[in-house]
Amino acid sequence: MSWRPQYRSSKFRNVYGKVASREHCFDGIPITKNVHDNHFCAVNARFLAIVTESAGGGSFLVIPLEQTGRIEPNYPKICGHQGNVLDIKWNPFIENIIASCSEDTSVRLWEIPDGGLKRNMTEAVLELYGHSRRVGLVEWHPTTNNILFSAGYDYKVLIWNLDIGEPVKMIDCHTDVILCMSFNTDGSLLATSCKDKKLRVVEPRSGRVLQEASCKNHRVNRVVFLGSTKRLLTTGVSRWNTRQIALWDQEDLSMPLIEEEIDGLSGLLFPFYDADTHMLYLAGKGDGNIRYYEIGSEKPYLSYLMEFRSPAPQKGLGVMPKHGLDVSACEVFRFYKLVTLKGLIEPISMIVPRRSETYQEDIYPMTPGTEPALTPDEWLSGVNRDPILMSLKEGYKRTSKIVFKAPVREKKSVVVNGIDLLENVPPRTENELLRMFFRQQDEIRRLKDELSQKDIRIRQLQLELKNFRNNPKNN
Known part of the structure; x- marks a missing residue:
């Protein structure tokens, strides 16, 4: 019997990365030199936000996507924080609302004018105080409008209902700094990685830990839910200090399904998962490579596809939501790469090579859109609902009609001796x-x-x- 090699049939095996031309990059940006392990970048279909270096306090830029090229040194900034800005995230349902968190212990919400900033913005539409130490992470709920999660260096995760501008729940199960948070598809579960070397799956409304793994052989840094597959993927470091990824069953964290060593470099590995194409992207902090894999439901689970190589090291990466991609070019993913040494933001498009110029339905299934499935009260009462899906074929540039209304707070006063x-x-x-x-x-x-x-x-x-x-x- 003759030996025959087995070829995997995959429509994504020839996906390649295409770097935007220089005139379509964003140049002259004083990217922050902060060593905090975050992306310092957030993108949506209208704006690009980047945390910048500033003397005293913290600031970030918000640039309309069409305004490419060199950015002036005196370009208006958002500079209301008193400490360094550590994380920024766009509201998935209202495209001109962005959340930021800072070393000044606050979480703030900013409303960006339609044409971008014309002058420095110092007044936030909402300021949230609840953490006793600096706040390192913010994350929006994937299906519910106006629910925001924040993780601080006080080892607590606060859940904010922005309709009332108050924290409504607190998750207090961590014993050290929380490194990463990730939601499953309907937002009913929250996975966290922590400096105490534990991986947790938490029910966010009750704060109950459903599963917990003590990662001794695989020190977890980042975690991501793999869509609705009931699997988790973590990146971290092995006992031999090599970069490693591990795949877990969310209902049993006693042992990883597989562990795979990547390389011997020391930079953090950022994982990005595309639930529509079942592709996993691994980008190393401090190197210029992006590896990509296809996730399967059966062993070996991970199938290596290819690697995008670049000599310029990346500090962080922003990811464009699906409804902001160019479907006419068969673009399935887009990164915005922060190159600190050059002060450059470089778009990188991941493209499926196709000859036809018609809409490719097989690579663009229905995807989560810009309409929330739940209100804060519904979610807090225990309702779970999958995201409302949209087609990228018809009207995928449609803007959300939801408007953010900051809660009116009564001014309280405690007067002592005037x-x-x-x-x-x-x-x-x-x-x-x-x-x-x-x-x-x-x-x-x-x-x-x-x-x-x-x-x-x-x-x-x-x-x-x-x-x-x-x-x-x-x-």
């Missing part, structure tokens, strides 16, 4: 403390000047009174 204690909130960071100190010094200087002016006025009035009394005409 001082409003809630108005004078204590500083949360060293930068904030310094700002408050200098502000108070200015205020003291102003009061001293005012006092000396009043002293001079009193002496003048006393002299006038004395002259008035000594005048013989007045006797």
Whole structure:
């Protein structure tokens, strides 16, 4: 019997990465030098947001996607945070609302004007305070409007209902800093990786840990739900300090289904999963490569496809939502690569080579759209619902009609000895403390000047009174 090689039939085996031309890149951007392991970039169908280097406080740029080329040094920024910005995420249902979190312990929501920023923005539409230490991660719920998750260095995950502007739940099962959060398709489960070397699957509304894995041989850094396959994929480091990925069954985390070593580099591996094509992308922080695999339901589960190579190291990557892709070019995924050394944001399109220019239905199934399936009250009451799907063929540029309305909060006051204690909130960071100190010094200087002016006025009035009394005409 003759040996015959077995070829896998896959429509994605020839997917290739295409870098945008220089005029379609974003140049001259002072990308942050912060070493926090995040992407520092967020993209939607209208805007690109990048965390930037700034002196004092934290700031980020928001640029309309059509405004490519060189960005002016004085381009308007969002600069309301008092500490470094650590994470930014666009609202999946309202395209001009972005959430940010910072070292100043706050989470803030910003509303971007339709044409982009014309001047610096310092006032957020909503400020959320609930963490006692800096906030490292924010994540929007995938099917519910106005539900936001934030993870802080106080080891807590807060669930915010933005309809009322308050935290409604707290997940308090972690014993160290939370490194990553990922939702399943309908948002009923939350997977987290943590610095305590544990992988957890949590029911977010109750905070109950459904599954927990102690990863001794595979130190987990990042975790991602693989759509509705009931599987998780983690990236991390093996006991020999090589980069590694592992595949898990979400209902049994006792042992990984498979573990696979990638290479011996030291940078973090960022995983990205496309549920429509069942493709997994692995991008290393500090190197320029993006490997991609196809995920199957049977062994060996992972099938290596190809690797996109680039000499320029990436600090982070933003990902375009499906409804922002160019379907006429058979584009199935698009990265926005942060090249810190050049101050450059470089779009990379993953393209399926096809001769036909007609719409390719086999590579563009129905995909989650821009309409929420649930309201916050429905989700909090225990309802789960799959995302509302849309076709990329018909009207995929359709904009959402939902408008964000910030909750009106009644101004509370606690007045003691004529001082409003809630108005004078204590500083949360060293930068904030310094700002408050200098502000108070200015205020003291102003009061001293005012006092000396009043002293001079009193002496003048006393002299006038004395002259008035000594005048013989007045006797």
